[in-house]
Amino acid sequence: MSKEISLATVKEHSKPNDLWIVIDNKVYDVTKFRLEHPGGEDSLTSVAGTDATTDFNDVGHSAEARELLKKFYIGDLAASDIKNKKPPVGATPTTDTSECGVDATPPAAPKQCCILH
Numbered sequence: 607m608s609k610e611i612s613l614a615t616v617k618e619h620s621k622p623n624d625l626w627i628v629i630d631n632k633v634y635d636v637t638k639f640r641l642e643h644p645g646g647e648d649s650l651t652s653v654a655g656t657d658a659t660t661d662f663n664d665v666g667h668s669a670e671a672r673e674l675l676k677k678f679y680i681g682d683l684a685a686s687d688i689k690n691k692k693p694p695v696g697a698t699p700t701t702d703t704s705e706c707g708v709d710a711t712p713p714a715a716p717k718q719c720c721i722l723h
C-alpha cells in the first residue's frame with residue numbers, strides 16, 4: 607500500500623533544499639529535480655509545499671514530463687486532504703446545487719442558420 611501524506615506534512619517541505627509538491631493528489635519530492643527542471647528552479651520553489659496541480663496543468667507539460675513525475679513519487683495525499691472538486695459522473699447532488707454550474711434549461715430553438723433552405 608502506498609504511503610499517505612497529509613497536506614500539513616507536505617507544507618513542512620517547502621524549502622528549496624527540501625521541496626515537496628502535490629500533483630493530482632500524489633506527493634512528489636522534487637528537491638534534486640528542481641535544478642534540472644527545464645522550466646527553471648523558480649517555478650518549482652514558488653509552489654513548494656503546496657498543491658501544484660493547476661500550475662502543472664496550466665503549463666501543458668508533455669507526456670514525457672508526466673512520465674518523469676513517477677521518478678519523484680513518494681506517496682499519496684491523505685484522503686482527508688483530497689478536495690473532491692469534481693464529483694464522479696452520476697454522483698447525487700447533496701443539498702445546494704446552485705453552484706454546480708449545471709443549467710437545467712433545455713437548449714433554445716435552433717438558430718436561423720441551422721434551418722435548411
Ligand code: HEM
Nearest residue numbers: 634636644645649653658661662665667668670671674675
Ligand atoms: C515534478 C514536477 C514537474 C516535472 C517532472 C516537470 C517537468 C518538465 C519538463 C520535462 C519540461 C520540459 C517541457 C515538457 O516536456 O513539457 C518542463 C517545462 C516547464 N515546466 Fe515543469 N515540471 C514539473 C513541475 C512544474 C511546475 C509545478 C511548474 C509551475 C509551477 C512547472 C513549470 C514549467 C514551465 C514554465 C516550463 C517551461 C515551458 C516552456 O518553456 O515551454 N513545472 N517541466
